[in-house]
Structure formats: C-alpha cells, structure tokens
Amino acid sequence: MAVTHPAEVAAPDAARVRRPSRLLRNIPAKIASIPMVLIALVIFVGCTAWTVFYSFTKSGMLPRLQFVGLDQYDRLWSTPKWWTSIENLAIYGVLSMILTMALGFFLATLLDRKVRGEDVFRTIFLYPFALSFIVTGLAWQWILNPEFGIQAVVRSLGWEGFSFDPLHSRELVIYGILIAGIWQGTGLVMCIMLAGLRGIDEDIWKAARVDGIPTWKTYTHVVIPMMRPVFVTTLVLVASGVIKLYDLVKAQTDGGPGGASEVPAKYVMDSMFGAQNLGQGFAASTMMLLSVVIILIPWAYLEFGGKKRG
Amino acid sequence: MKLTHSLLGATALCAMTATAAHAVDLEVTHWWTSGGEANAVSKLADAWNATGNKWIDGAIAGGGDTARPIMISRILGGDPMDAFQFNHGRQAEELIQAGLLLDLTDVAEANHWKDIVQPSSLLDACTYEGKIYCAPINIHSWQWMWLNNKVYEDLGLPVPTNWNEFVDTADEVAAAGKIPLAMGGQPWQQAGAFNVLATAIAGQDAYLAVNRDKDESVAGGPEFAKVFEAAAQARELSQGSNVQDWNQATNMVITGDAAAQIMGDWAQGEFALAGKTAGTDYTCLPGLGLNAILDAGGDAFYFPAQDDPETTAAQKELAALLLQPETQVAFNAAKGSLPIRGDVDMGTVNDCTKKGLELLASGNVMPAGTTLLSPDTNQQVNDLLTEFWASDMAPADAQARYAEIIASAD
Numbered sequence: 001m002a003v004t005h006p007a008e009v010a011a012p013d014a015a016r017v018r019r020p021s022r023l024l025r026n027i028p029a030k031i032a033s034i035p036m037v038l039i040a041l042v043i044f045v046g047c048t049a050w051t052v053f054y055s056f057t058k059s060g061m062l063p064r065l066q067f068v069g070l071d072q073y074d075r076l077w078s079t080p081k082w083w084t085s086i087e088n089l090a091i092y093g094v095l096s097m098i099l100t101m102a103l104g105f106f107l108a109t110l111l112d113r114k115v116r117g118e119d120v121f122r123t124i125f126l127y128p129f130a131l132s133f134i135v136t137g138l139a140w141q142w143i144l145n146p147e148f149g150i151q152a153v154v155r156s157l158g159w160e161g162f163s164f165d166p167l168h169s170r171e172l173v174i175y176g177i178l179i180a181g182i183w184q185g186t187g188l189v190m191c192i193m194l195a196g197l198r199g200i201d202e203d204i205w206k207a208a209r210v211d212g213i214p215t216w217k218t219y220t221h222v223v224i225p226m227m228r229p230v231f232v233t234t235l236v237l238v239a240s241g242v243i244k245l246y247d248l249v250k251a252q253t254d255g256g257p258g259g260a261s262e263v264p265a266k267y268v269m270d271s272m273f274g275a276q277n278l279g280q281g282f283a284a285s286t287m288m289l290l291s292v293v294i295i296l297i298p299w300a301y302l303e304f305g306g307k308k309r310g
Numbered sequence: 311m312k313l314t315h316s317l318l319g320a321t322a323l324c325a326m327t328a329t330a331a332h333a334v335d336l337e338v339t340h341w342w343t344s345g346g347e348a349n350a351v352s353k354l355a356d357a358w359n360a361t362g363n364k365w366i367d368g369a370i371a372g373g374g375d376t377a378r379p380i381m382i383s384r385i386l387g388g389d390p391m392d393a394f395q396f397n398h399g400r401q402a403e404e405l406i407q408a409g410l411l412l413d414l415t416d417v418a419e420a421n422h423w424k425d426i427v428q429p430s431s432l433l434d435a436c437t438y439e440g441k442i443y444c445a446p447i448n449i450h451s452w453q454w455m456w457l458n459n460k461v462y463e464d465l466g467l468p469v470p471t472n473w474n475e476f477v478d479t480a481d482e483v484a485a486a487g488k489i490p491l492a493m494g495g496q497p498w499q500q501a502g503a504f505n506v507l508a509t510a511i512a513g514q515d516a517y518l519a520v521n522r523d524k525d526e527s528v529a530g531g532p533e534f535a536k537v538f539e540a541a542a543q544a545r546e547l548s549q550g551s552n553v554q555d556w557n558q559a560t561n562m563v564i565t566g567d568a569a570a571q572i573m574g575d576w577a578q579g580e581f582a583l584a585g586k587t588a589g590t591d592y593t594c595l596p597g598l599g600l601n602a603i604l605d606a607g608g609d610a611f612y613f614p615a616q617d618d619p620e621t622t623a624a625q626k627e628l629a630a631l632l633l634q635p636e637t638q639v640a641f642n643a644a645k646g647s648l649p650i651r652g653d654v655d656m657g658t659v660n661d662c663t664k665k666g667l668e669l670l671a672s673g674n675v676m677p678a679g680t681t682l683l684s685p686d687t688n689q690q691v692n693d694l695l696t697e698f699w700a701s702d703m704a705p706a707d708a709q710a711r712y713a714e715i716i717a718s719a720d
Contacts, residue, residue: 060686061382061404080711081693146552168552170701254554256495258700259693273379275689276404 048289055282063278072283082284085262088174092263093242096181100238101231103182104189109219111190112197122194126187133184137251140180141167167253170260177252177261184248185241189234196230197223232303236296243292264288334624338611339368339384340395341377342645344557346579350645357637363624373555375498375692385410390614392625398435398446398610399681405612406438412613417626418442421633428652429606429670435681436610444610445629447638448647451604451666452574452678453506455595456560456581461488461569472599473510473540476570480547483569492559492568493548497696499556501688503544503572504695505679508537509605510598514676520716521682530713538705538712544572545699563592572598578646578662588660596665604669607678608647687719 055073058066076082107125111118128136143149146165154162166176200223208218224231246265253261255270264284272281336358342351348369355365368391370377378401381394385405396402405411418424418433427433427446436444455473462469462479465486470476480490493499509517512533519528528534551568553559560580562568571577578594586592596602611632613625631637638649639656648666649656656663669675680688694715698708 062386062408080697165552254496256554256696256700258495258500258697259497260697260700269379270689273382274375275686276382276401276684277686277689280686 051282052286052289055279055286057279059278059282061276061278068279072279073287075280076283076287081259081262082264082267084259085264085267088261089242089245089263091174092178092181092245093239095175095178096185096242097235097238099178099182100185100189101234103186104234105193107186107190108193108197111194122191125190128184129187131184133247134251136180136184137177137248140176140183141252144176144179168257170257173253173257173261177249180252181245181248185238189238192230192234192237193227196227199230200226236300239296243288333362333364334620335364335366336392336621336624336628337366337368338393338395339370339377339381339391341370341372341374342395343369343371344555344580346557346583346644346646347576349583350579350641353640353644354632354637357631357634357640358628361627361631363627373496373498375496385614390616392616392621393611393613393628395447395609396444396612397680398432398444398607398678400684401680402443402612403438405614406443410614411443412615412622412625413441414443414445414613414626414629415441417445417629421630423633426633426651426653428650429675431606431675431677431681432608432610432650444612445632446608446610446650447632448642448645449606449608449650449670450574450576450647451596451606452502453509453597453602453604454575454577454662455506455570455572455598456563456577457570457593457595458563458566458568459591459593461486461566469593470570470595470599472595473507474600476598477543477547480569484547488566489550489562489568490547490570491544492551492553492562492571493544493699494556494559495552495554495696495700496556497692499559499573500699501692501695502574504537504541506572506598507540507544508534509603509676510600511537511540513601514603518676518682521679522677524716524719526713526717529716530709534712535705535709538709541695541698541708542705548699575646575648575662575666578660579644582644582646582660588662594662594665596669602669603674603676604666605678606670606675607680608650684720687715690715 054063056067056069057064058068058071111121115121131139144165144167146152146163146168151162151164154164166172166179204222204226205218208222213221244265245263246269249255249261249263249266255262255266265288268281268284268288270281271277271284338354340351342348351367351369355367358365370380374397378396381391381396382405384390385394390410402411414436423433423442424430429449432446432449433442436442436446455476457469457476459469461483465479465482467479467482470479476490483490493503505517505521508520516528516531516533519525520534551559551562553562556573556577557580559568559571560573560577561584563571564581564584564586575594578588581588581592588594596604611629613629616622616625633651635651635654638651638654642649643656643659646663648663648670652671656667659667683691691712694708694711697703
C-alpha cells in the first residue's frame with residue numbers, strides 16, 4: 001500500500017521506501033485529530049491572522065476594508081491611556097508572578113510538613129480560586145472601601161489616624177488590584193506546588209536527613225531545583241492570566257480613578273465596543289499578541305522543546 | 311395616578327381592538343437602573359403589558375458605557391434583543407448602515423411623527439438617508455446644576471444663583487465639612503460636567519465651533535482656556551466625593567453631604583423619588599445660571615431587524631406606543647425628563663421641569679454632544695477628562711491634548 005502512495009514514489013531516498021510512511025502510520029488517530037487540527041487552524045491561526053489583517057484598516061463598529069497602513073499603531077503608541085495600560089500590566093505582572101509563586105510555594109511547604117488538618121487548609125486556600133474575577137473584584141472593592149472596609153475596621157479599633165485607601169489613589173490603585181489578584185490566584189499555585197512537592201521521592205528526604213542537611217536548605221538546594229518543571233508550568237499559567245487581566249479591573253475600579261488602573265485588555269474592549277473603533281482595538285490586541293509571542297515562545301521552546309532532543 | 315391608570319386602560323383597549331394580534335414577548339434592553347429610572351421604565355412596561363403583550367426587561371446596570379458594548383456585541387453576534395435604548399445620534403450609525411435595524415418609516419408616517427415630535431432635531435437624529443430608525447422617547451439635557459437648599463440655609467447663606475456665586479461660597483461650605491461639588495468617578499460624568507461648563511462659560515458658539523465644526527483653534531483658544539480653569543476649580547471643589555455612579559453623587563446632594571452636583575435633568579427623578587420639592591428642598595440652575603441653554607439630547611428606542619414577521623409587527627406596535635401621549639406623560643413624569651411632543655399636558659409640573667419646558671418652547675436649544683461627536687472621539691475626550699479630573703494635570707496641558715483630539719476628530 002505504502003509503495004503506491006504518491007508521496008513515497010516522489011521520495012528521493014530509496015532506502016526509506018521499505019519503511020511504512022510516517023504520514024500513514026496510525027491513520028485512524030490522524031483522521032480523528034483532523035477536526036482538532038482544523039479548529040486550531042481556522043479559529044486560532046485564521047482568526048488571529050484576520051485580526052492582524054484588519055488592524056491595518058480603518059474599521060469602525062464593523063470591519064471595513066479601507067487600508068490606512070500603520071495609522072492605528074501610530075495612534076495607539078501616542079495614546080497616554082495605552083502607555084498607562086502597559087505600565088500597569090508590567091507592575092501587576094511582575095509583582096503578581098513573584099508574589100503568587102513565593103506565597104504559593106511557602107504555603108505549599110507549610111502544608112507539606114504534614115500538618116494536622118491539611119485538607120481544611122488546602123480547601124480554605126483554594127477557595128478564592130473558585131470565585132470569578134468579577135466576584136473577587138467586587139468583594140475587594142468593598143474590603144478596600146475606606147468607609148466600610150479595612151480602614152473603617154482599624155479606625156473603629158482605636159487607630160483614628162489610620163488611612164488605607166488604595167482604590168482612590170492614582171499611584172496605589174494598581175496595588176489594590178494586585179492584592180485582590182494575589183488573594184485569588186495563590187491557592188491554585190499552592191496546589192500545583194504541593195503536587196510537585198509530593199512528587200519528590202521520600203528517599204531524597206531520607207538522604208538529606210542522613211547527611212544532616214537542615215530542612216530549609218534541603219528545600220532551597222535540592223527540592224526547588226528538582227521542581228523546575230513545576231515552576232515553569234505555574235509561571236506560564238500565571239503569566240497567561242496576567243496578560244488577559246480584564247474582569248478584575250472592570251469589577252474593582254473600572255479603570256479608575258481617572259484611568260489610572262487601565263490595562264491593555266480593557267483598552268481593547270473599550271476601543272472595540274465603547275469607541276466603536278475596531279481598527280484601534282485590533283491594533284492593541286495585535287500588540288498584546290506580539291508581546292506574548294516575544295516573551296513566551298522562545299522561552300517555552302527552550303524549556304519544553306529542548307528536552308525532546310536532549 | 312388613577313387618571314394615568316384609566317388612560318392606560320383606554321389605550322390598551324384601543325390597541326387591542328385595533329390590532330387584535332397575538333401576545334408577543336419583546337425583550338427590551340436599557341440601562342435605566344437607578345431608582346427614578348427603574349420607576350420610569352416600569353411605566354413603559356405597564357403600558358406595553360396592558361396591550362396584552364409582554365415586556366421582558368433586560369436592564370443592564372452600570373450606565374451606557376457598560377451597556378452599549380453588551381448591546382452592540384449581542385446585535386453583531388446574531389442574538390439581538392427586540393428593542394434597545396440608545397442615546398440619539400451617531401451611536402447607531404453603523405448598525406443602520408449594516409442593515410441590522412428595523413426601518414420604522416411606515417410607523418412614523420402612520421402616526422405623523424414629523425408633525426408631533428418637538429424639537430424636530432430629535433427625529434432628524436433618528437433619520438438616516440431619509441428613513442427613520444428610532445422612536446425618540448424623551449428629551450434630556452445636561453446643562454443643569456442641582457443644589458441642596460438646606461446646606462446653604464444652615465450656613466446662613468443665600469442659595470447661589472449661578473456658577474460664580476457657587477464658587478465664591480464654596481469655601482464656607484467646605485469649612486462646614488460638606489463637599490461643595492459631588493462628582494461620580496465615571497468618565498462620562500466628568501466629561502459631561504466639563505461640557506456643561508463649556509456651554510456656560512465659553513458660550514454656545516464656541517461650544518459648537520469645537521464639537522460640531524471640530525475647530526481646534528477654538529479648542530486651544532482663550533475661551534476654552536477659561537473653561538479648563540473652571541474645570542480645575544471644580545476639580546478642587548469635588549475633592550472627597552469618592553463615589554462612582556451618578557445617582558450616588560446625586561444622593562450626596564439629597565442627603566446634604568454635598569452642596570451641589572452638575573448633572574443632567576435625569577437627576578430630578580432621584581430628587582422626586584426621595585420626596586423632595588423643587589424650589590424649597592432643592593434648586594436647579596439651567597446652564598449653571600450663566601447661559602441658560604439646553605442641549606436636546608435624550609433617549610430613543612431602536613429595534614433590531616428580526617426574521618419573525620409577528621415580532622416585527624409587535625416591534626412596530628411598541629414603537630407607536632412609546633410616542634402615545636399617555637405613555638409620554640407617565641414615563642417622563644417619573645423620569646424627570648421632558649416629553650418629545652409639544653402637544654401633551656404634563657399636568658402640574660414642578661419648578662425645574664417648568665424651566666426646562668420654557669427654555670424648550672423659547673428655542674434655547676442646541677444639538678447634544680452625542681449627536682455631534684463620533685463615539686470614538688467621545689471616548690478619547692472622556693479618557694482625557696477623567697484623567698484630568700482625577701489627577702493634578704495642569705489645565706493648559708489638558709487643553710493642549712483636548713485640541714489635539716478635536717483636530718483629529720472624524
């Protein structure tokens with residue numbers, strides 16, 4: 001069968017002809033995966049290409065084939081709101097990655113010490129993750145509200161001069177959102193880390209104990225390097241959550257005060273549906289895609305692609 | 311109340327005998343969610359339900375900036391509601407161009423909308439290439455300032471009669487621990503207040519030169535410099551009003567935590583709901599008492615095109631119903647807005663509505679911002695002004711950026 005296949009006939013290397021074609025191996029599996037391949041090509045690649053293509057047009061509420069070159073990008077990069085968005089995303093992104101990882105790992109190590117009631121703690125820490133960003137945002141909007149939340153509680157305890165009002169300060173607002181984001185995201189990181197810690201062989205702990213290495217040193221010098229793949233997976237998960245940050249901001253501050261907590265995804269939504277300017281929204285989302293590609297692809301390639309060959 | 315009900319009943323009877331159609335459920339989306347607004351929209355629902363049909367309420371909380379994207383994405387996504395509220399003007403332009411909205415020209419002609427809609431600019435805003443696509447429902451104007459009389463009486467001050475007097479007495483109000491000017495944190499409120507200051511201080515000609523003719527030299531000129539100075543002053547006076555929604559800000563004036571608010575006449579629905587009387591409890595200053603001119607904007611209902619002929623017939627029936635005198639009176643009395651037809655008797659109206667009706671009758675009307683600027687430009691202006699309002703941006707810097715936006719406006 002394989003010999004009659006046109007691709008095989010055309011193949012220059014005669015030695016290979018005897019072996020079954022790679023293309024024809026596992027035919028049923030390949031047929032079964034056609035829908036998935038099509039969906040990936042049409043929906044992910046196709047729609048992405050469509051978006052990039054239309055970012056060079058003057059599309060309003062509806063796509064319109066009227067090319068304006070790089071005008072949309074020109075305007076995008078000269079808009080102060082876009083710069084604020086990027087700045088906010090950078091602050092939020094870096095801090096939330098560092099803090100959720102650190103806190104998540106710390107909580108996981110605490111639970112890993114075989115504490116009593118581990119299930120209870122795990123449930124408590126993971127619960128915020130079960131809430132949507134909208135609920136999280138609204139809840140923290142109230143908690144951080146100076147008249148009802150933390151400030152009011154501390155003041156009622158006697159510290160009259162206490163002032164904590166991040167959501168109404170242009171400088172602090174992004175940290176107010178960060179608090180909510182960390183509260184929501186740490187539980188998941190903790191669970192993944194805990195799974196990673198449980199995957200470490202008991203014998204390694206025994207060996208470390210025999211050698212008289214203190215527990216904390218075992219963590220930092222032995223366990224963490226061994227958990228590298230777990231850290232990478234978590235980092236990718238957290239990072240992708242950061243890039244698409246939208247609903248938390250929408251619910252908690254709606255970009256306020258005075259646009260000080262805008263983020264790129266919100267800029268895209270505002271442009272596309274609020275300003276009825278699809279072209280501008282597409283240009284912004286293309287920039288978001290580009291940033292993801294530039295940061296994530298080479299890194300993921302090194303991390304996952306390198307292993308196969310090695 | 312009794313009269314309204316019997317009138318509604320009469321309309322219902324007429325409608326039933328006239329059409330004898332099946333009961334149709336119509337889903338209506340709008341962003342009328344504050345107390346006064348919800349009260350007003352229930353009048354429309356009652357009128358529609360009285361015809362034997364069913365009003366399915368699709369209220370979206372969070373104001374027009376939140377609701378419009380949801381509505382548009384539903385219509386574009388092929389899951390349109392049966393009717394939706396928009397502001398008059400350019401917001402629906404592209405939906406009409408794409409053929410997604412129902413042509414109401416036959417309803418308009420059968421009901422003589424051309425003759426009854428007053429001012430006619432409202433119907434013009436619904437007209438696109440000679441066809442009518444929306445049913446105007448009310449007139450709203452932005453150019454109002456609302457003051458709590460009691461705040462001033464307690465301080466032994468006369469209630470200000472214009473913006474300048476308000477600014478002069480603001481220090482004493484602030485010294486008494488009150489916020490002189492309540493202001494919500496949403497961009498449209500801050501931009502709206504700015505535009506009101508612009509009409510009051512720079513005057514109608516300068517306002518139209520900027521917003522209609524997109525003349526950036528006026529936007530960057532000395533008249534608007536004064537407007538930005540005034541806006542910076544207003545910014546100082548609104549320090550401490552950490553609320554988001556407009557009705558929360560209005561509530562600060564109602565309860566006396568704040569002395570005044572610059573807000574459109576829809577604020578009056580909140581005063582009415584709180585049982586306050588115009589003239590004794592609160593004072594309204596059209597055009598900030600400086601330049602009494604109103605912009606005739608407002609709300610209109612659009613009807614997405616549907617395949618089902620029965621739904622289409624019901625949509626047209628609803629469109630006609632919205633402009634009936636009884637519906638107009640019931641709705642606008644509750645909403646605090648003005649009716650779109652000059653031939654209805656609003657009955658005993660309060661001081662503020664009377665002022666509005668008089669200004670309307672005397673023709674002190676100019677086109678609304680939403681009919682002049684495209685949503686894109688509007689959003690840019692909103693972004694700028696909300697940043698200006700919440701930061702310590704210098705008035706001159708803000709003005710330079712404002713002129714840039716106007717220069718690039720489409």
